[in-house]
Amino acid sequence: MSPTAESHDAIIIGAGFAGLYAIHALRDKESKNVIAFDAADDVGGTWYWNRYPGARVDIESVHYSYSFDDALQQEWHWTERFPAQPEILRYLEHVADRFDLRRSIRFGTRIVALTWDDDSAHWTATTDTGELHTARYVVSGAGTLSVPKEPEFGGIENFAGETYATGNWPQHEVGFEGKRVGIVGVGSSGIQAISEIAKTAGHLTVLQRTPNYATPIGNYPTDPAEEAAEKADYRALRDASRNHFLGVPYSEVQPSALAATPEERREVFDDRWNRGGFRLFIDSFGDILFDHEANDTVAQYIRDRIRERVQDPATAELLAPRDHPYGTKRPPLETDYYEAYNRPNVELVDVRSNPIDAVTGTGVRLADGTEHRFDVLVLATGFDACTGPLLAMNITGRNGLRLADHWADGPQTYLGLMSAGFPNLFMITGPQSPSVLYNMPLAIEDHVDFSVEAIRYVESTGSSVIEPTPDAERDWVAHTNELAQATLLPDSPTSWYMGNNVPGKPKRVLVYLGGAPGYRARCDEVVAAGYQGFAISSSSDRALAQA
Numbered sequence: 033m034s035p036t037a038e039s040h041d042a043i044i045i046g047a048g049f050a051g052l053y054a055i056h057a058l059r060d061k062e063s064k065n066v067i068a069f070d071a072a073d074d075v076g077g078t079w080y081w082n083r084y085p086g087a088r089v090d091i092e093s094v095h096y097s098y099s100f101d102d103a104l105q106q107e108w109h110w111t112e113r114f115p116a117q118p119e120i121l122r123y124l125e126h127v128a129d130r131f132d133l134r135r136s137i138r139f140g141t142r143i144v145a146l147t148w149d150d151d152s153a154h155w156t157a158t159t160d161t162g163e164l165h166t167a168r169y170v171v172s173g174a175g176t177l178s179v180p181k182e183p184e185f186g187g188i189e190n191f192a193g194e195t196y197a198t199g200n201w202p203q204h205e206v207g208f209e210g211k212r213v214g215i216v217g218v219g220s221s222g223i224q225a226i227s228e229i230a231k232t233a234g235h236l237t238v239l240q241r242t243p244n245y246a247t248p249i250g251n252y253p254t255d256p257a258e259e260a261a262e263k264a265d266y267r268a269l270r271d272a273s274r275n276h277f278l279g280v281p282y283s284e285v286q287p288s289a290l291a292a293t294p295e296e297r298r299e300v301f302d303d304r305w306n307r308g309g310f311r312l313f314i315d316s317f318g319d320i321l322f323d324h325e326a327n328d329t330v331a332q333y334i335r336d337r338i339r340e341r342v343q344d345p346a347t348a349e350l351l352a353p354r355d356h357p358y359g360t361k362r363p364p365l366e367t368d369y370y371e372a373y374n375r376p377n378v379e380l381v382d383v384r385s386n387p388i389d390a391v392t393g394t395g396v397r398l399a400d401g402t403e404h405r406f407d408v409l410v411l412a413t414g415f416d417a418c419t420g421p422l423l424a425m426n427i428t429g430r431n432g433l434r435l436a437d438h439w440a441d442g443p444q445t446y447l448g449l450m451s452a453g454f455p456n457l458f459m460i461t462g463p464q465s466p467s468v469l470y471n472m473p474l475a476i477e478d479h480v481d482f483s484v485e486a487i488r489y490v491e492s493t494g495s496s497v498i499e500p501t502p503d504a505e506r507d508w509v510a511h512t513n514e515l516a517q518a519t520l521l522p523d524s525p526t527s528w529y530m531g532n533n534v535p536g537k538p539k540r541v542l543v544y545l546g547g548a549p550g551y552r553a554r555c556d557e558v559v560a561a562g563y564q565g566f567a568i569s570s571s572s573d574r575a576l577a578q579a
Contacts, residue, residue, distance in 0.1 A: 037164035042171060042487075043157050044068035045425070047137050048077015050173025050460040050476045052124065053098065055133050057484045058171070067165060069157070071142040075128045078175055079120045083201040084410075086224035087117035090249065090365045092309060094262050095280045095471050097123065099270045104130065106263055114251040114309070114365075145426045146170060148455060153496050153570075155456065168496060169456045171483060172422060173476070176467050179420035181534055183216070183413045187391035191409055198225055198412040208233040214396055214406040216388070218244055220364040222412030229410070230372035237379045237404050239388065239396065242526060243353045245334045249365035250308015270474075277547040279471025282315035289317035289326040301333045313363045320359060321519050327357040334358060341370035347380050360524035362468065417528035418463040418542040419443050429454035430499075442531065442540030446500030446508045446565055447555060449479060455499040458483040463542045464512045468529075470548045478548075482555055489563060495570045504565030516541035 044054045047070035058064040072080045089096050093110035108123060115123075128134050138159075145158040149166075157165045180199045188195060196206060198221040213233040215226060218240045230236050262269055272281035289297055297317075304311040312330065319326040335352040342348035351370065372378050386398045395405040419439060427435040433453045438444060445451050448465025449458060460479045461467040467475055490498045500508075516522060521529055521541060532539045544551055558564050 035162060035164050037156060037166045038067075040067045040165060040167040041065045042067075042169040043155060043165055043167040044136075044171045044173060045143055046070055046077055046173035046175060046178075047072065047075040047128075047133075047139070048079065048173060048175060049098075049124070049473050050171075050175070050480065051077065051137075052127055052131075052133050053100065053476055054171045054173055054460065054480050054483075055136050056100075056131050057480050058487075059136055060131065062484060062488065066136055067167075068137040069141045069143055069159065070137060070139055073139050074125070075134065075137070076121045076124050077173070078178060079117055079124060081178070081200050082198060082221065083117055083203065084196070084198040084221060084225045084412075085206075085228035086226075087198075087201075087221070088114055088224060088249070088251070089120060090114065090220070090310065091280060091471050093254075094259075094269070095273050096120075096473055098127065098473055098477065099266075100477055102266070105266050109259070110254055112251055112253055114249050143425050145428070146457075147428045148430055148457075150430055153455070169458070169487060171458045171460060171480070172425075172462075173460045174421035174425065176418045176421070176461055177415040179416045179424050180411075181414045181416050181420075183411060184535060185388045185390055188409075188411075190393050191391050191395075191406075192393045193395075193406055194408045196408070196410050198222065198410065199415065208236075208408060210234040211407040212405060213237070213408045213410065214239060214404060215410040215412060216383075216396075217412030217414060218242070219412060219414050220244075220362060221414075223364045223366050223369050225410060225412060226378075227367055227369045227372055230375055230378050233377060233408075235377050235379070236372075237381055237406070238373075239381050239383045239404075240350065241384045241387075242355065243351050244361065244364050245331065245353050245358045246364040246366040246369050247305060247312050247334060247337075248308045249367055250306070251367060273471060274474060274478075274552070275549050277549070278310060278314045278469065279466075279474045279548055280310070280314075282311060284311075285315045286317050288319045289329045290319065290323065292317070297329055298333070301330060305333075305337065309365065310363065313359050321357075321521075324357065324520065324523075327359070327520055331358045338370055343374045347373050350380055350382050356524040356527070357520040360519075360521050361527045361529065414528060414533055416534050416537070417531070418467065419531070419537075420534075422459060422462070427454065427457070429457070440538070442509075442538040443542065444505050444509050446505045447482075447551075447558070448508075448512075448544055449482065450498075450500050450566075452500045452502045452505040455497045458486075464508065464544055466544045466546075466548045466551050467542075469543045469545065475548065478552060478555075482559075485559070486563065486566075489559075490568055493568065495568050497569045498563070498566050500565055501567050508565075511546075512541055512544055515545040519545055521545070 041064040059066045093115045142160040143157050144160050147156045154166045155170045212235045214237045216239045304316045320330050339348045389397045389399050397403045430453045443463035445464045448462045461475050526533045531537045
């Protein structure tokens with residue numbers, strides 16, 4: 033006997049930044065009956081799961097926070113410029129308490145299927161416990177980096193020691209003292225973890241396939257005078273952030289690295305390096321993401337700085353990237369990462385020239401038969417970014433169309449927010465939106481606000497269904513691809529920006545590269561033109577058309 037479905041106005045996926053704000057916007061502002069689901073046992077999203085040593089945000093805390101409530105902005109105190117995971121989680125817990133959001137969330141519950149019913153114009157969500165929930169609208173805050181990538185080697189189940197994944201770290205304290213630790217992966221998570229684990233491990237072996245251009249984060253304790261000044265002018269600060277490509281109000285970018293003299297370039301690079309954050313990436317020269325020769329100047333600069341910090345020349349060369357332009361992967365930010373390799377207990381192993389064959393019962397075996405023995409194995413192997421979280425929910429749209437089939441050659445969206453054939457499904461910071469190339473809390477607010485306003489508009493016309501037209505979707509995909517081709521992003525052989533970090537995943541740009549201000553202007557044009565590119569109808573219209 034089938035379980036009885038519980039009915040709601042909207043189903044929300046996730047209880048991180050996106051899910052929490054979506055609950056507030058739909059339940060508290062629009063008086064909708066909403067229910068949210070999260071596989072975790074409490075709020076936090078990515079900041080609930082990513083508890084690994086050194087986990088820290090790479091956007092300044094004054095910007096990496098909600099802007100929708102001024103009292104919230106004023107009352108919360110960040111202790112660091114770039115806060116660590118525990119503090120960000122406390123912030124989200126505070127938001128959940130302040131707006132009484134937990135009462136609308138089913139924790140410890142995963143959505144395993146989402147199916148559209150055209151006759152009733154409703155979605156049905158099936159949970160991992162077999163419950164059924166229906167709603168007119170679905171708002172997915174499943175995230176962009178929430179589905180770990182499967183390692184490209186087998187045998188992990190054979191390892192007799194402790195195994196941990198950075199993207200699903202246990203809540204209990206993990207000790208490394210006196211232990212032989214191996215870590216696979218040197219992306220952002222791996223770099224942060226290595227810096228901390230190196231301090232206590234008996235011996236740490238870093239298994240590196242692709243080195244990254246890591247640069248200083250420049251973290252420091254919150255300065256009271258700086259905090260007071262920012263809070264006094266928070267509205268202007270937010271406006272400046274929303275009008276910047278990256279969603280932070282950097283404003284000193286120079287036009288061209290090639291137009292500058294070597295001395296001028298060095299002065300700019302040194303200044304941005306010393307000040308930290310994403311300044312070197314986004315606030316140095318405007319052509320480094322578009323021109324190979326310009327990019328070579330900053331890439332060489334970073335390689336030179338690595339050599340200055342790593343004592344062993346051979347290790348420094350292994351850590352110096354040469355296979356991809358700087359910025360075509362998300363640039364990791366670090367604190368004392370390169371200095372970790374100067375410790376006598378840290379060893380770097382190149383698994384590009386000698387790949388990992390398999391995990392064994394006692395460690396990791398390489399292609400030439402060499403085995404590294406470990407007590408602890410840490411997997412920092414990355415994510416199935418942007419599309420993975422959506423495809424994991426087994427979404428079936430109109431006429432039985434599976435999202436996995438619709439996206440077989442790569443994601444197809446309109447505005448990175450909706451997909452043709454999947455009515456009333458809003459993908460917050462979905463593929464082909466600015467998402468990870470923007471300040472995520474602000475990007476989330478923009479997308480949730482657009483979704484809520486679209487729902488309000490649809491219902492004001494007496495309609496009940498909104499979805500992109502195939503033509504609008506096709507044009508948006510072409511536009512995002514065209515923007516990507518004008519940059520150096522496609523030149524990276526293994527970037528999750530392009531999806532090609534996952535074997536077999538179609539190579540297609542997953543982020544919108546026109547900048548957040550341009551993207552928001554386009555959204556405003558769509559709304560002003562009566563939701564141009566969207567088909568708006570009622571369920572009765574479709575029933576009559578099919579009769």
